[in-house]
Amino acid sequence: MLQIMEGSHAVAEAAKLCRPEVVSAYPITPQTHIVERLAEMVADGELDAEYLCVDSELSALSVCLGSSAAGSRVYSATSSQGLMLMAEVVFNVAGMRQPIIMSIANRALGAPLSIWNDQQDSLSLRDSGWFQLYGEDVQEMTDQHFIAYKAAERHDVLLPGFVCFDGFILSHTYEPVDIPTQEEIDAYLPPYVPYNKLDAKSPLSMGMYATPDYYMEFRYETDLAMQRAGNAISEVGKEFGEMFGRDYSMHTESYRMDDADVAFVALGSICGTVKDAIDEMRADGIKAGLVKIRTYRPFPAKEIAHALAGVPKVAVLEKNISLGTSMKGIVGLEVKDALTGTGIDVYSYVVGLGGRDIRKKDIRAIAALAEKGEGNMFYGLRTELL
Amino acid sequence: MALRIGAAAAPGRAPDNKTGSWRVFMPIVDMEKCTHCGTCTLACPETAVSDEDGEIRFDLDYCKGCGVCANECPAKAIKMILEEN
Amino acid sequence: MVDKSLELFDCGHRACGGCGPAMLARLMLKATGENVIVVASTGCMEVFSTPYPETAWKVPWIHSLFENAAAVASGIEASLKHNNRTEKVVCICGDGATFDIGMLCISGAFERGHDITYICYDNEAYMNTGIQRSGATPYDASTTTTPAGRMSTGNALPKKDLPQILNAHGASYVATASVAYPMDVMKKVEKAINTPGACYIQVHTPCSTGWGFDGAKTIEIGKQAIECGLWVNYEMENGELKKAKKILRTPVDDYLKAQKRFRHLFKPERNAEEIAKIQAIADANAAKYNIDIKLKE
Amino acid sequence: MTAAELIATAAFKSGVYSQAFPAFGVERRGAPVQAFVRFSDEKIRLRSQIYEPDYIIVQDSSLIADVNVFSGLKEGSIVLVNTDKDTVEDVPDGVNLITIDATSLALEILGLPITNTTLMGAFAAATGEIGLEALEEALSERFSGSLAEKNIAAARRAYELIQEGQ
Numbered sequence: 001m002l003q004i005m006e007g008s009h010a011v012a013e014a015a016k017l018c019r020p021e022v023v024s025a026y027p028i029t030p031q032t033h034i035v036e037r038l039a040e041m042v043a044d045g046e047l048d049a050e051y052l053c054v055d056s057e058l059s060a061l062s063v064c065l066g067s068s069a070a071g072s073r074v075y076s077a078t079s080s081q082g083l084m085l086m087a088e089v090v091f092n093v094a095g096m097r098q099p100i101i102m103s104i105a106n107r108a109l110g111a112p113l114s115i116w117n118d119q120q121d122s123l124s125l126r127d128s129g130w131f132q133l134y135g136e137d138v139q140e141m142t143d144q145h146f147i148a149y150k151a152a153e154r155h156d157v158l159l160p161g162f163v164c165f166d167g168f169i170l171s172h173t174y175e176p177v178d179i180p181t182q183e184e185i186d187a188y189l190p191p192y193v194p195y196n197k198l199d200a201k202s203p204l205s206m207g208m209y210a211t212p213d214y215y216m217e218f219r220y221e222t223d224l225a226m227q228r229a230g231n232a233i234s235e236v237g238k239e240f241g242e243m244f245g246r247d248y249s250m251h252t253e254s255y256r257m258d259d260a261d262v263a264f265v266a267l268g269s270i271c272g273t274v275k276d277a278i279d280e281m282r283a284d285g286i287k288a289g290l291v292k293i294r295t296y297r298p299f300p301a302k303e304i305a306h307a308l309a310g311v312p313k314v315a316v317l318e319k320n321i322s323l324g325t326s327m328k329g330i331v332g333l334e335v336k337d338a339l340t341g342t343g344i345d346v347y348s349y350v351v352g353l354g355g356r357d358i359r360k361k362d363i364r365a366i367a368a369l370a371e372k373g374e375g376n377m378f379y380g381l382r383t384e385l386l
Numbered sequence: 387m388a389l390r391i392g393a394a395a396a397p398g399r400a401p402d403n404k405t406g407s408w409r410v411f412m413p414i415v416d417m418e419k420c421t422h423c424g425t426c427t428l429a430c431p432e433t434a435v436s437d438e439d440g441e442i443r444f445d446l447d448y449c450k451g452c453g454v455c456a457n458e459c460p461a462k463a464i465k466m467i468l469e470e471n
Numbered sequence: 472m473v474d475k476s477l478e479l480f481d482c483g484h485r486a487c488g489g490c491g492p493a494m495l496a497r498l499m500l501k502a503t504g505e506n507v508i509v510v511a512s513t514g515c516m517e518v519f520s521t522p523y524p525e526t527a528w529k530v531p532w533i534h535s536l537f538e539n540a541a542a543v544a545s546g547i548e549a550s551l552k553h554n555n556r557t558e559k560v561v562c563i564c565g566d567g568a569t570f571d572i573g574m575l576c577i578s579g580a581f582e583r584g585h586d587i588t589y590i591c592y593d594n595e596a597y598m599n600t601g602i603q604r605s606g607a608t609p610y611d612a613s614t615t616t617t618p619a620g621r622m623s624t625g626n627a628l629p630k631k632d633l634p635q636i637l638n639a640h641g642a643s644y645v646a647t648a649s650v651a652y653p654m655d656v657m658k659k660v661e662k663a664i665n666t667p668g669a670c671y672i673q674v675h676t677p678c679s680t681g682w683g684f685d686g687a688k689t690i691e692i693g694k695q696a697i698e699c700g701l702w703v704n705y706e707m708e709n710g711e712l713k714k715a716k717k718i719l720r721t722p723v724d725d726y727l728k729a730q731k732r733f734r735h736l737f738k739p740e741r742n743a744e745e746i747a748k749i750q751a752i753a754d755a756n757a758a759k760y761n762i763d764i765k766l767k768e
Numbered sequence: 769m770t771a772a773e774l775i776a777t778a779a780f781k782s783g784v785y786s787q788a789f790p791a792f793g794v795e796r797r798g799a800p801v802q803a804f805v806r807f808s809d810e811k812i813r814l815r816s817q818i819y820e821p822d823y824i825i826v827q828d829s830s831l832i833a834d835v836n837v838f839s840g841l842k843e844g845s846i847v848l849v850n851t852d853k854d855t856v857e858d859v860p861d862g863v864n865l866i867t868i869d870a871t872s873l874a875l876e877i878l879g880l881p882i883t884n885t886t887l888m889g890a891f892a893a894a895t896g897e898i899g900l901e902a903l904e905e906a907l908s909e910r911f912s913g914s915l916a917e918k919n920i921a922a923a924r925r926a927y928e929l930i931q932e933g934q
Contacts, residue, residue: 004780006773021553022546030792050549054542055579062539062576066546069533070508072553074546092535097392116792137813158391168792169815174776175787196394198531198547200506200558205526206394207534214523217389225391272813355792359816395524400483403525408488428475428653429690431493433482445482452488453687466687 002176007138007165008033010177011077011103014145016047017185018101021072024052024063028082029115030167031105035077057082061089061102068098069206071199073149073192076100079167080107080121087125093160094129094222096207097196099152100160101145102130105167106268106319108354116355117167118319119268123296123330129222131161131229132297134267136253138177139246140294141165146180147240147248150189151232158195159222159229164296166269166319168355180244188243230298251300253292254307256282260289262367263308265335266317267293270351270358274317277363288367293331301338308339314346315370317363321350327376347375356380401448405432409451411466415442419463426455426464473502473657484527486519489686491676491693492565492592494650496520496527499563499590502660505530507559508551510544512568513537515599515678516592531558538572540564541580541589548585559664562589567597569673570606570631581640581669588663588670591633594678602681606631609701610752611745612732614681619735624745629752634673638707643668645707649675651693655704655716662706675702683731695726700753703760715760723750771825771884772803774906775891779807781902787812800831807897823895825887826850827870832858848894850883866894866933868926877922889923893930900927 005013011034015023023042025035041047050067054060057078064074078086083104093100104122108114122132133148135141141163148161165171180188196206210218234249241247255275257263264274271292281288291307293300308314318329327333329348336346349366352358358380366379413435420442426435427442434445435455442464456464479500486493492515500507511517511534520527521534535543540562548560564573569591580587596614597603603616608626613619617626634645644666648656656674663670677693679686696702698721705715724746727733736742736749757763769790776788784807791802804818820840829851831837838847843862850870859865868890870883878885885907892898903923908916 002780004777004786022549024546024549050553052545052549052583054545055575055582058539059542059545059576059579062535062542063546063549065535065539066510066533066543066548067550068546069543070547070550070556072550088536089539095393096535166815169789172792173787173789173815174773175812176780176785196390196392198508198533198558200508200531203397203505203529203531204394205397205521205528205532205534206392208393208395208521208523208526209518209534210393210523214389214393218393221389221391269815273815276814357817359819360814390524393523395526397481397526397529399525400481400520400527403483403485405483405485424475428498429494431486431488431490431497431689432484433478433480433497448482450488452490452689453685454489454494454689457687458690 002178004174004176005138006033007141007170007173008105009037010138010142010179011145012037012041013179014142015075015103016041017180017182018075018145018149018189019073020049020075022050022052022064022067022074023076024054024060024074025076025078026054026057026060026082028057028079030107030171031077031079031082031103033171034103034105057085058089061086061093064100065089065093065096065098068100069096069196069198071194071197074100077103077105079105080109083121083125084109090125090128090130095218097158097222097225098160099158101148101152102160102162103145104162104164105171106164107167114354117169118353118355119164119166120320122162122164123320126297126330129159129226130297131159131226131233131295133161133163133233133295134293135163135165135170136269136271136292138170138173138175141170142177142179143240143244143246143248146185146189147233147237150236151229153192154232155195157225157229157232159225164268169269184243188240226298230295230300233295248294250303251293251295252303252307253294255290255292257289257291257307259287260311261287262313262315262370263311264288264290264315264317264363265293265304265331266290267296267331268319270317270319273358273360274363277360280360281364281367286367299334301334304335305338305342308344309342311344313370314339314344315366315375316346316348317366318348318350319352321353328378332376345373349375349377349379351379404447405450406447409449409469411451411453412446412469413444413449413451413453413455413464413466416463417442419461421461423460425458425460429454429458473661474504475501477501477504479505479529481527481529483525484520485522487680487686489679489689490519491594491650491678491689492516493519494689495592495656495674495676496563498650498653498656499561499660500530502657503559503561503664506557507561508533508547510540510547510560510562512540512564512573514565514568516563516565518599537568539576540568541573542576544587544589545580545583545585548587560587561664562587564589564591565599566591566593566595566607567605570633577637578640581637581642584641584668586667586669588660588672590660591671591673592676593673594676594681596681598678598681611736611749613735614732624742625732625735634671634707637671638710641710642671643709644670647673647675647702647704649693649697649702649704650677651675651690651697652704659706681732683734684729688729692726692729695729699723699726700757700762701726701749703756703762705760712760715762717762717764719764720753720757723753769801769803771827771887772805774884774888774910775805775898776807777906777909778888778892778898778903779805781905782898784809785812791817800835821845823848823891825891827883827887829856832856838863846894848887848890850887866890866930868929870926873926874922877925878918885919885923886926889926890930893927900924
């Protein structure tokens, strides 16, 4: 049943429905409403979990790692600087193959300090071994939590995952969302069965060190697991669709891509604005389309190449910057790689950094730039300041 | 041997590494002097000294020859001698 | 009760001969028994005991990172509590991981009061990376980052008083011990794991490689540290000093002379001024913990 | 933001899609803030801020001197201003101005100068976009007990005042 709710509260509801045994997080804007709501749920007895208020994000994810290793399903959430403070643990959790799910309310990184949205934080950890899902609206980001746990915990995956959504733009927006019932989620998401578990009845050493004779093979195995995570996300996304009517079997969503002359590629909330802009452009005879990336890690290169096949110009909207690279955008570099040999022109447009608003007219202007072959640039700079 | 996910391992493989080869000096015990006080068995960092059936035994597969047992023996019953190859 | 015959730390590990921390690992597990989960920090002990796939630990053991053992232990304890499990949670971490990089996570864990025992194996420097100074390095010790030289007499800072810091967190049991006294180590570990809440034990574990002495003398050096008052074995319960090992104190000279890390205090000639400062540290310890045995005239 | 949330909730209860979000800032209590609401028969995808609003609610008329609150208004737009005066300066031509002394009303009924609910009632009456019933439903979800009753009373009173005035 649809109800109207703040994005953060919908995420908290989703986390609760997944029945985590331990929740640990450190407050950071714009993630705070999620963990405040979870703390309330524990205080009110709605959620039977250990809620640990910790000293830092470093401790928050370390606590989660310990609980997960002891066999519990765990949950955390963070943003921006918090994710950076966690970074060492982020890589460690993936290497230790603990299927922890963490919500990322995307926010820019300092300096300069900014509490506002872009996606630099999670995209900067693209190589950490966590799969990454991005939601376009409150419904999608809510559903992605159920999918993430189910995929992560599969024994052919055993990898942690980020569920990412744009800070403020989605985390602080009230909009209608369908929250499944506990019975429904219990039927969808089975209890967590750990693979490696700290247990006195069956001793195991976890997180050992590997000499050069072993290290590469562990990294190789983790990469294989990441590839399998793609299949798993697709399969459990399809199952989700069968149960709830919202299908997530695809890692991407194509919008009005038939006969498109210019295609946008983007992640997250900007996709809604792009869709509205595309409708306007189409009405004006400009044949534009969108390929939205929902699963960014593992990178669905084949699916993207298929979706973009035959499109002359591709404009990747980047809420990030890969400083010192030719394209300037992280995602564009990967899209371009996915399209190697096709002759398709791929351009990155750095937009919306640090909360700069993005409007339909901006999207239209970027389409025009792509048509002219101008790209790999910042869009929307206040040139009077430069 | 296949890798275990997450660089995890069950106990049991450490003894594969025979640290006895590190040794230069080896312990010998004079059972006439030994009082079975237990100092050597407790002090050994290698778990390589045992007191079984009235005999002090050194597990030379693992004894690194550090000499803590000899140094600490209150009865001076243990000596370290240069080991012949 | 402690079962002295129980061996849960396997042979075949790669510690140096006469390793103080390896002694502690054995003693600690004799005291905990099998119903325990051990959390290790990155450090010498972790490296010498767990090269994949050869773990020396016959109990559940986990290592995550250098600085986060106390937080990982907190998470394990929360999970055990949630599932009514009975294993004790014990951290075993070096002094660098404890005094320096791990302080944040330790402070949080002790503030929250998790039912964990945190044991620091204190060998007074970063031994794993090659003997660099830590917050536990004693005054005037020469390390690779505080080398003695023409303009330096070694480490210029005093050893941080970590037991008092954790005492101030409200820890129910805080103790110091030394591998030179194995029965005392086991007794204190047993007491800590059976005391509810976060407990801390700091164990002096001489390091022959880092301090510069013959590995046969690990225990001897440990005893000398206690006998001169530079290391004090004591227990604090609920914030109060309960017991400190009484001694007939000797001058600090013999303890210092026995180790290369203090050699510069005696060559080319005895540095009376610096040694007097170290003696003053021992004197202050003796006064603070009231450890001097008073003989009748 | 509370007013925006309540309007979005009431609109949703009236059977349309809605979206409310703040102009995310670091402002402390008392500083000027903006919040936006969209409602539509279709699912709302647009995420940009609102630059050409159909309606503007000004909760504190003293802001008009400092902030260009009328920016982007079109012919036929409605501006609802909380003021004890009858007129407001600088309202663009073609824009319908409606004033209400929401502060006095809130003080009278709630005992507090919190104008969210009175302005909601006024907004419902002025625009016809949300029904009084949906508004009351939203309020009774948000507040409980006598607080809900008082807020509903305040909204209803404002609703009636505006209706009488039109």
